[in-house]
Amino acid sequence: MASTRVIGLDIGTTAVRAAEVEFGSGGPAATPSPTLLRAGTVPLPPGAVRDGEAVDPGVVSHALKQLWSTAGFSSKDVVIGVGNQRVVVRELDLPWMPLSQLKASLPFQVQELLPVASSDALLDYYPTGESAGPEGRQVHGMLVAAQRDTVAANVLAVEGAGLRPVMVDLNAFALLRALARGDLAQRVVAFVDIGARVTNVVIADSGSPRLVRMLPSGGQNATDAVASAMSMAQPEADALKREIGLGFAPQAGYEAAAEAVMNATRILTESVRNTFVYYASNNPGRGIEAVVLTGGGAHLAGLGQFMSSSTRLPVLLGDPLSNFRFGKHVDRAALAGAEPLVALPVGLAYGVAA
Known part of the structure; x- marks a missing residue:
């Protein structure tokens, strides 16, 4: 019998995120409306995780302990994801x-x-x-x-927090399970999760993966560019990046920052578009019909329009919780607007319960 409660854990560059999902006894296929029982996020200091790997397992373990303490997850069994250039x-x-x-x-x-x-x-x-x-x-x-050492570093950090990794899954497949439902499960769709340093791209045809790519750039690259252009610290640069957005006229004095955001985002978008071109060349007659964005980088104002113009495809923001019910420990209002951030942990939970 499938697990009824599963916790998906995403170890990102800037934060650890987890979601506890409850399915019926038949698993996701027999549960049209799963329940989100708990969800939480704890930020990570710069350098603790690099390119999807925990380089300071002790720091990551401490953040995970804090996450479990504040969110009150009911189990220490977790499904973790992997996805980088290795x-x-x-x-x-x-x-x-x-x-x-x-x-x-x-x-x-x-x-x-x-x-x-x-x-x-x-x-x-x-x-x-x-x-x-x-x-x-x-x-x-x-x-x-x-590569084993890529996975081992994250497993070490998870076990250091007293948690038990019961499964390691590919982030791209988790993304697909979280979002390829309803109309999106019947079409050719590109799901693009923009993290801080890694962007996962999975192109699916009728819900089945056809191409997976892990691109070595994300939202943090734009933050770095702003920090360099404006000679400011990372937190201030990140706030300024979000204030400026993409494709908007900047206030006087912030032209260099706006150009930095544009240049960094253009590099990422071109990598995404090149992935689409490669797919199209190998799949004639089954072209991509839509792009779905998730991840922290997806919240950059103007990014959807920019990517739509670049790829000539409709772009929408993904909502992995569109068919969910919510438990008493979940503040639905607090999650409003943050749904794309939980796509990976929700999709990881789907994997072990399938």
Whole structure:
């Protein structure tokens, strides 16, 4: 029987975020309206997490202890995510066999596809379909290979807080589960989660992933650019970035800051657009129909319009809580406008309960 209560934990560059979700006994598929029981966020000091990896596990552990104390989560079992440049995700067709056997065979089948020895990587396989052809029955899916030390650093930080990681999932797949519902589950959609230093892009066709990319930039790059242009500290630069936004006429004296935000955002947007172009070249006739933004970087004023103009696609802000009910410990008003920030922890909770 599927778990009924699951806690998804997102270890980001600037904060740790967790969400406790309750499903019915049949899991997400049988629960059209899950319940968000608890949710919380605790900020991290600069440098504690770099490119999705905990480089100071002790500091991250302390933040996690604070998060559990203030949010009052009912369990110490958590699902954590992984997603940075040290994770390889690619389409792969394999001879059909039961999924458990297929996953067990991965180290022997994919070594030549990996930049490291298979013994130094954690391997998983996400099936998306199957077919029968001249070579027999085939499974179509996506190979996921994460370098062990990338995952180990975050697991160490989680265990240091007295928590128990019961599953490690790919952030891109969590994003897909959190958002690909209703109309979005029937179309070709690009889900783009803009974190501080890592942007996850997953393009899905009818709810099934077709392309995953982890881009090494995010909202913090624009903050850094403003801090450099204006010779100011990071907190002040971040506040100024949000005040200026993107594509608006700046106040006198802030022209350099506005240009810094524009240049940094243009670099990220071009990387996203290039990902879309690559997908289109390999999937003729199944073009992307919409872009859904989540993550802290998605809140930059004017970003949606800028990305829409750049990609020539409609862009909307994702809401992973649109079909949720809320428990008595959740302040719904406090979450208003912050829904895109909980997409990853909510999607991670969906994974172990599926």
